[in-house]
Amino acid sequence: MSLLEIEDLVIHFHTEDGTVQAVDGVSLNVEAGEIVGLVGESGSGKSVTGVAILGLIRPPGHVVRGAVRFEGHDILRMPEAEQRTYRGRRIALVPQSPRTSLNPVIPVGQQIARLIRLHERASRAAAARRAIALMEQVGIPDAGGKARQYPHQLSGGTCQRIMVAMALSSAPRLLIADEPTTGLDVSIAARILDLLRDVCVQTGSAIILITHDLGVVAETCDRVAVMHAGQLAEVAPVRSLFRHPAHPYTRALVAAIPRIDADVALTPIPGAVPPLLHPPPGCRYADRCDLVSARCRQSRPELLAIGPGHAAACFAVAHARASAA
Amino acid sequence: MPVPALLEVEDLAKHFPLKRFGGAGGGVRAVDGVSLTIDAGETLGLIGESGCGKSTLGRCILRVIEPSRGAIRLAGVDLCALDRSGLRAMRKQVQMVFQDSAAALNPRMTVRRMVEEPLLLHEELGRAERRERAEAVLEHVGLGLELADRYPHELSGGQRQRANIARAIVTQPRLVVLDEPTSALDVSLRSRVILLLERLRAELDLAYLFISHDIATVKYLAGRIAVMYLGVIVEHGDAAQVIGDPRHPYTRALISAVPVPDPDRRRSRFVLRGEPPGASAVVQGCRLRGRCPLAAPICAQPVALREVAPRHFVACHFA
Numbered sequence: 262m263s264l265l266e267i268e269d270l271v272i273h274f275h276t277e278d279g280t281v282q283a284v285d286g287v288s289l290n291v292e293a294g295e296i297v298g299l300v301g302e303s304g305s306g307k308s309v310t311g312v313a314i315l316g317l318i319r320p321p322g323h324v325v326r327g328a329v330r331f332e333g334h335d336i337l338r339m340p341e342a343e344q345r346t347y348r349g350r351r352i353a354l355v356p357q358s359p360r361t362s363l364n365p366v367i368p369v370g371q372q373i374a375r376l377i378r379l380h381e382r383a384s385r386a387a388a389a390r391r392a393i394a395l396m397e398q399v400g401i402p403d404a405g406g407k408a409r410q411y412p413h414q415l416s417g418g419t420c421q422r423i424m425v426a427m428a429l430s431s432a433p434r435l436l437i438a439d440e441p442t443t444g445l446d447v448s449i450a451a452r453i454l455d456l457l458r459d460v461c462v463q464t465g466s467a468i469i470l471i472t473h474d475l476g477v478v479a480e481t482c483d484r485v486a487v488m489h490a491g492q493l494a495e496v497a498p499v500r501s502l503f504r505h506p507a508h509p510y511t512r513a514l515v516a517a518i519p520r521i522d523a524d525v526a527l528t529p530i531p532g533a534v535p536p537l538l539h540p541p542p543g544c545r546y547a548d549r550c551d552l553v554s555a556r557c558r559q560s561r562p563e564l565l566a567i568g569p570g571h572a573a574a575c576f577a578v579a580h581a582r583a584s585a586a
Numbered sequence: 587m588p589v590p591a592l593l594e595v596e597d598l599a600k601h602f603p604l605k606r607f608g609g610a611g612g613g614v615r616a617v618d619g620v621s622l623t624i625d626a627g628e629t630l631g632l633i634g635e636s637g638c639g640k641s642t643l644g645r646c647i648l649r650v651i652e653p654s655r656g657a658i659r660l661a662g663v664d665l666c667a668l669d670r671s672g673l674r675a676m677r678k679q680v681q682m683v684f685q686d687s688a689a690a691l692n693p694r695m696t697v698r699r700m701v702e703e704p705l706l707l708h709e710e711l712g713r714a715e716r717r718e719r720a721e722a723v724l725e726h727v728g729l730g731l732e733l734a735d736r737y738p739h740e741l742s743g744g745q746r747q748r749a750n751i752a753r754a755i756v757t758q759p760r761l762v763v764l765d766e767p768t769s770a771l772d773v774s775l776r777s778r779v780i781l782l783l784e785r786l787r788a789e790l791d792l793a794y795l796f797i798s799h800d801i802a803t804v805k806y807l808a809g810r811i812a813v814m815y816l817g818v819i820v821e822h823g824d825a826a827q828v829i830g831d832p833r834h835p836y837t838r839a840l841i842s843a844v845p846v847p848d849p850d851r852r853r854s855r856f857v858l859r860g861e862p863p864g865a866s867a868v869v870q871g872c873r874l875r876g877r878c879p880l881a882a883p884i885c886a887q888p889v890a891l892r893e894v895a896p897r898h899f900v901a902c903h904f905a
Contacts, residue, residue: 476845
């Protein structure tokens with residue numbers, strides 16, 4: 262049994278204009294202690310998938326089918342009270358914008374301490390001490406002094422460390438980090454990623470890292486799941502993904518990033534993510550794909566194993582492998 | 587006689603006074619003696635992290651912020667000496683594109699009106715001519731005419747940034763200051779805007795001051811790169827040299843922190859201690875010395891830029 266098993270997850274949002282099919286049949290396992298990157302452009306459904314793992318899909322959102330099993334228990338089918346024993350405790354979130362996620366009028370140390378007292382019985386003094394210890398653990402110098410400061414007095418990097426400390430306060434088994442370095446300076450971002458990797462090694466918890474930056478994925482993750490328009494395009498160990506990207510979307514994504522390490526031409530991904538209000542039947546990448554065939558527009562390709570732990574959902578890839586064999 | 591550069595900035599400084607409760611405080615020296623040049627048709631990349639003064643420098647060049655000291659010359663004309671009407675004429679030549687594409691556009695104007703507005707201010711054209719110029723520019727940046735009568739909220743992020751670029755180039759400027767124009771964009775949009783900017787530069791013979799903390803993007807656009815830390819330029823040179831052979835410890839740290847999409851090249855980082863101090867806490871000598879692993883007593887001595895290789899300048903005692 263994996264730590265987390267997402268099975269055939271389908272999520273729709275009901276709007277005035279119709280039904281937005283945000284996540285369409287996503288299946289993904291996460292093992293204890295691994296860092297899995299969830300990558301894609303805006304509108305790929307990666308954040309909605311993250312929210313679903315926390316059991317936080319609320320109207321107008323609606324889980325149409327599928328399961329999210331954490332340690333064998335289906336988060337989506339348990340009562341709210343039971344969900345709360347997982348959310349924020351066993352599964353914690355590191356959000357994208359630390360400044361707006363922190364309360365501006367409460368010192369940061371107190372915010373962590375409050376959270377600790379929410380999860381467990383602890384005296385105020387004990388919780389305050391734990392808060393400072395957590396701040397030290399995430400590498401904040403002068404944690405005692407910083408604990409008395411308000412978010413606006415701290416740098417963006419320190420605020421993000423505070424968010425990691427809050428996420429760690431309940432010793433979670435799974436961290437969901439949603440674009441944790443977007444908006445941070447490069448050197449600060451690099452250190453937050455180092456911190457997440459350290460957390461993973463020290464505590465043995467797993468991390469789902471949601472990002473649109475393949476550079477961040479290459480530097481941090483063990484495995485990668487590439488999403489496009491609500492569907493999984495490719496899942497692979499990080500090395501195979503970058504050495505042998507199979508799905509045309511993954512290849513396009515790699516070719517679209519400006520690289521500091523190589524002199525390669527920059528090629529934007531053709532077209533745009535299709536509207537999820539009336540997505541095309543079949544493969545949702547078909548209209549942007551240079552390998553498209555009639556079949557792609559009629560039926561949806563399933564994820565097909567193409568190597569150890571490496572799977573891609575593409576008829577062209579499947580066809581090429583069949584002819585090679 | 588050599589041709590003067592399009593833009594010459596000499597010993598530019600901007601100090602913001604800080605008033606504290608109960609007495610006079612110090613000041614923030616956001617830009618503290620910066621000199622640089624940009625030739626016609628050239629792109630200079632200005633990189634550095636939040637608070638290093640790169641945006642303040644960009645704004646001083648347009649005199650959106652009045653510099654405290656120094657000279658800015660555009661094609662030999664001293665911009666700091668211009669009066670209001672002179673300033674207006676200058677802004678036809680120098681335009682700016684901002685990071686936040688939504689905040690930079692007027693929510694109550696259509697794209698067409700916003701692109702025509704600079705023409706109203708800077709040129710005397712008939713209505714039909716103005717319309718023609720605006721439509722030509724919209725086409726140039728890849729915004730279809732069907733979008734011309736839309737309002738900013740009806741556009742996607744990439745389309746909004748194209749509208750901003752169209753507005754900046756409609757007066758046919760010679761220099762455009764680009765302040766993080768791609769930082770708020772998604773991967774696929776970012777690569778498109780990079781290619782658009784490069785195409786426009788080549789076609790219209792524009793010069794860019796490209797301000798960004800995204801070094802990989804700067805690499806694609808800039809012929810030369812200047813690196814800024816706490817109000818001063820610590821290294822500048824040809825882009826390939828600065829990125830391939832960074833000599834200043836700050837540049838080395840910045841470049842080694844850029845994530846590379848190649849898991850086999852997870853590199854050892856060149857790490858500085860702590861975070862940049864506030865710009866109000868400027869130290870004597872090298873400003874990086876409190877954080878630098880190479881720091882030695884000599885670093886308390888002032889350090890100027892010197893040429894360590896042809897056209898490659900570094901302000902470090904150890905470079």
